[in-house]
Amino acid sequence: MNISLLQRIVPVFACTFPIGALAAACGSTDVPFGAETSAAPIVPTPPPGPDGKLAGVAPGTACEFGGFSWEAKPFALYPDEQTCLGDQWVRYDAGLGLWVGLTTCAIDETRVYLAASPEGTFAAAADWAGHGQDHCELVNAAFTLTNEDDITSGGCTDCSTGPNLPLEGLPAFARGNLGEPFSFVAVTPEWSHQVSRLRCGVQLGCATSPPPPPPPLACGVPYAQPWAFPNKLGCSGEVLAERSMSNSDDPFECQAFCSATQGTTCCHFDFESEGLCRATNGAPSLDFGTSYSGTSTCPPAAPEGAGCDLPVPPGPGGGVFGGCSGATLAEWPLSLADGAAGCQALCNGVEGARCCEATFGRDTCRATDGAPLADDGSDWSTGAAACGAATSPPAGLTCQVGRWNAPATSCTGNVLASGSMDNFDDPEEAGRRCASAGVAGSCCMYHLYGDGSWFLTDGVAQSGGRDCGDGSSCYAGGACSSTPSPAPGACGVPAGRGSGGEEDIGCDGNVLAEQSMNNSDDPVECQAFCERIAGARCCHFDLGSVGFCRATDGSPSLEYGAGWSGASVCAAP
Known part of the structure; x- marks a missing residue:
């Protein structure tokens, strides 16, 4: 047996140890090449395919790929942070005298394992001189290297290694260079044996295997923001996949991971500690953000609510205070540091959002099914904007409101939208405000107490007044008729003329x-x-x-x- 320099330097021990931890109490008895340890192995459970097959490939299926003959066969292995759960393939390598096992991470990406027996537990193929570049020769018979540190040096332009993982406290088969035999290491010491997911220039599986996954999603790059910066956003929804960033602070790695996970609508990147990348089917949310985190959306990012272009609020002494009419669909606490962009990101994830409002005086962000109205803001720090193409009321309304208490009229039904009359006592103004609420109502009423308030309901006009809340009664109301809303048209440029100019229109x-x-x-x-x-x-x-x-x-x-x-x-x- 060819004993490598590694085996002569690092003794092999028989140990009992927990997964992922170093053996603290090991005997000094040498273990023969290929011996098993008591580390807890697992048999990965791939996502189920049709008829109970593992990811669509039945155990026992034989096929050719990479210049080798493989059999689909589930096998036990020692798990680590980069373990994949896809189809498993096995073949015997006579030159090594070992069984080679692959677990499928993607159609062209794999983890490589070795075992002395096809029925035994497979241990990771590790590299004490690199990241496992030379292990591609076990997957692709045409693979070679001219530079041990460059996986593409032998001409395989589609070959690559994933993030490097130091394998510690687990069994492994290790070598340092292409063509060398592997030596069994019962307990890998600190930082000495590296593994990674490999792309070796071949597709894994038979010609009749399931087709390649759909094209990658176009996830943005989710730059993480340091704690002193705004927009510490995370992702709501179900976690579809996540992985450690292994101390990498490159958001493009996280982007690629999310883009390869089908069904992803939100990508979360966090570089606290070793870093984390997470793909979910939700939307950016302040509820799930932490320090040093950021997110991006993956098209289709959100349904109709996307595209809210939130303006910066006017500020002290500003003239028009933008707010949102309509029913509130979602509302979140919002601190000043989160900014308009943070509120905009939240609104973009809300189904059916027509209007997005940021009110820093009350520390709130909300999405509604209404429309932005300049006179619907509550204080100097409110700004609002329409969302996407869905910026009009669901139905154009014309509301005919009677004069105040002449005689008294009001509306039955549920209040769908309301707002201030801003001291106007004009029933036509009340009708206009109800019609602009962005909600398909059927009756409009108002009162004149304080600044006055208008109310749009789903009821009908009735004789007599109605308690409108806060001890105020509505004594003027009338029916609203619905007309179809035409599509947007082309508007001219309405230049403001200025003082002393022509007539103001x-x-x-x-x-x-x-x-x-x-x-x-x-x-x-x-x-x-x-x-x-x-x-x-x-x-x-x-x-x-x-x-x-x-x-x-x-x-x-x-x-x-x-x-x-x-x-x-x-x-x-």
Whole structure:
């Protein structure tokens, strides 16, 4: 028997030890080559395939790949952090006098194991001089090396090694160079024997085996943010796969891992300790973030709610306070450090989100099924934006509200949306606000106590008043009729004219959506906003204070103009 230098330097002991830990109490009795130890082996359980087959390949299936003959055969092995659970293949190598076992990590990626008997426990093939590059000759008969440290040096451009794992406290078969025999090591010492997942330039399995997995997903690169930075996001949902980053701080490695996991919609990267990469079927969430973590989405990232473009809130002394109408679909605590981007990421994961609102004064972020309204914000630190293509009310509404207490009328049914009247006592204004709520209601009412409030319900108009909450009664109401919402059209650029310019023009009709311009005086930004709003027929741009942009279903009107304002027509689609 050819005893390697490694065996002459590192004695082989008979030990009893837990998995992943070094043997603390070992005898000094030498163990013959290939002897078993009492480390707890496992037989990996691959994902079930059709008819109970292991990942689609029946045990006993024989086929050729990599220039060798293989048999699909489950075998016991000593697990470690990089153990794979795919199909298992076995063959006998007469040159080594050992059985070679492969576990499938991907169609072209494997872990290599060796055993003295096909019925025995297989131990990892380890490398004391590299990362296991030379072990590809056990998988691919055409494989060779000219540089032991470069797995592609022999011409295999598709060959690669995965993250390096120092195998400690486990049995292994080890060697240092291509073509050498392997020596059995009962207990691998610290940092001396390396293993990794290998790509050896061949696809594992028979020609009739299951087809390759679908193309990789396009996951973004989930840069982790140090603890002092914002957006410490994690991923909600079911964990589909996760792996240690083995002290690597390269987010591209995590991106590749998530992209190869089918069904992934969110990719989490964390470089605390040794680092972690996790693929889930959820969405970015502050609830699951930790220090030094970040996430990205993997298309299809989220359903209709994606694409919320949240503006920075106006700030103290700002003019228009953006908020969201409609029913709240989801709400989260939000600290100032999380920023608008953190809130935007949360809203993007909400099914059916039409509007995203960040209110730092109350430390909240919420997604609603409504639309952004400039007058629906509650304080200086609120900003809101429409989400994706779904930016219009589900149905265009026209609400005819009667005058206050002449005679008293109100609405039956459940309140679907509500908001402040901002001291307006105009029933037409109440009707416009109900129609702009982004909810398909059937009745609108309002009261004048304090600043006043409007309410959209799913009921019908009734005679008499109604308690609207907080001791306030509604004495004015009326029915709302639904009309189909046309698709967005092309709006002109509504340049604000400015003081001393021509006549100031605004938009009449129902307000469909509006947002703060956050001190921007670029009318093209307003045009782009209006063109995203289904049913918009008029686009109003105002440069007063921090500025605002409004989309309505009306037309340009001098009656609604103010200083520094202008309007343009939006063409029907």
